[in-house]
Amino acid sequence: MNQYIELYKEQKDIIGKNSASELNECRDAALETLLQKGLPGEKDENYLHSNVSDWLSPNYGLNIQRLNLPLDTDEPFRCSVPNLSTQLYFLNGDSFKAAPQTNPALLPAGVVVMGMNAFAVAYPEILRKYYNRLSYSDSVSCLNTLLVQDGFVIYVPKNVSVEKPVQLIELMQATLSMMACRRILLVLEQGAALKLLLCDHSLSLQEYLSLQVIEAFVADNASLELYDLEETHTSNRRISNLYASVGADSRFVCNFITLHNGSTRNCANVSVNGPGAEIVLNGIAIADKRQHVDNYTFIDHNSCNSKSRELFKYVLDGNSTGAFKGRVLVRPGAQRTDSQQTNRNLAITPTARMFAEPQLEIYADDVKCSHGATVGQLDNAALFYMRQRGISEQEAKMLLQEAFVGEVIDFIPLVPLRDRLNRLVSLRFRGQLAQCKGCSICR
């Protein structure tokens, strides 16, 4: 941790010069929290299976000087989804860029999609109102707040629905090991609707660490669908902290899909601040080799009549490890909360390990809350049945694994995205994803 604090102290002026004042205003408090709490240690219950202090210990380079890292936006990325027309943007490291074909005029009136620094110039009062309002207490998020210099903002005004999904491609591409502090702010006013597809990629073979903080404000009656897809290489580390504040009768859907990675910790903190909200948190993790995927969710039911659904499915092969911790808090007065959490895991090899931890805390008496977690192997009877019909053992295993995670994909309402994910999952299980352009380094 000390190297980051020293770096900040040494480079404070440059960092400040390159960033909006709204970002700079939060740095001192973040530093104080960081110094006070320190980074989570091995004994920290919420980080039990992901030693993020260890992940943060190497000396990564940070693009403090805002060097213009090369980015070929014409490159046909695999994350382009056939038949799904999107507004496309990039975060290269932590630098924002719109795709050349993206035309802001096509966005509905009043909708703003911008880099964070540009947004600060155009809408300083909105940025000040929302920036760092949810992420100030966690020390890992504070590290992001301390060093962040740019980011991505979407603002959707009252009763405006953005029909076409927005897609943000997050890239790591450098000639030396690098860390990026990414920041995403999503503000949906009352009755607004947005679908956002995030694709996290690492393009060159370096050690990377992405430290991401997403803050999402979903006002009353608003609807936010978030698809967070990771397809990075085995030397990539990702720490992503999502904070969502959801209002009355709002809808918040978030899917974490880890197709290929190194070490990942995704965290989703959802605070239910109005009655009648609906929250869906789903996830897929496919891991082999020594890959590590940790999803931590916290749904804070702070208001009545809300509904939450969680479905996380892991397929762990090789020597991979998976962790899922799902905390659901039903506060006093959050009556008629309807919450359901399901975590199902397949351990393909005896050396794969899964840590499943449901955690329900209920302080209201008129609620419906359930949870279930299982770890198992592939169904041998089904495997043999398929082999008798001529399907090779290898192929039969693939089909069963695809079917297993397919349950999560089936919930995705965007048909083209569903088709694309089914295809990517199929390639992933066949070991072909790592052989495609872009991620050939994972072979």
Add this chain to the structure above:
Amino acid sequence: MLKIDNLHASVGDKEILKGLSLEVGEGQVHAIMGPNGSGKSTLSNVLVGHPGYTVTEGTVTFKGKNLLEMPAENRSHEGLFMSFQYPVEIPGVSMMNFMRTAINEKRKYLGLEPIAPADFLKLVKEKREIVKLDNKFMNRSVNQGFSGGEKKRNEIFQMAMLEPSLSILDETDSGLDIDALRIVAEGVNTLKNPQSSVIVITHYQRLLDYIKPDIVHVLYNGRIIKTAGPELALELEERGYDWVIEEFEGKK
């Protein structure tokens, strides 16, 4: 077609088949009957290569090839099919995807190109009609939400799709009502040709009213103890197995 010689097989430490010999010729229908625990299901599972069974002695040749050294999927590609007593449900794998994969794996084994989508759909439609299986089942997961009768019809549908040269019907009649039994049996008879053979494993004469066997065997304690013509099945129905067993024990 199939020649089994002195087959011994066990599950764990327990020997179930104790020197079974049987020969099935091209175009023949054989019925294997026998009391519970005699080894009927073990025989069918050993033939299709179930990994839970170990062959300790003996040989099995199928169309001139050593069957026992082939993995289960290759036995299927060579033309061996088993209709399961308890068809397995496979959630999330659609019948269409399952069947297309099975057909294409077989074609790959035979050195053929994958089947064209239009030809596949045509084939499915044609074969579904044989067992009167509605198209809605094709988009469902394999055997999921199928009734007992639908599962057995689905087995015969798969048999029709794969066009095996030797089909083993393992207690296909169990759990079937008369109508379903008739549809299943008619399906098997429709698929029957002079080059294909069938082994019917059953407890009851009932199914044999519809699928007429050429030869009937009694399996007892891991061995075939009596072989005769179709009239044997009727006699067993009437008199039970005890007299055959006594006759066999007497000879020893």
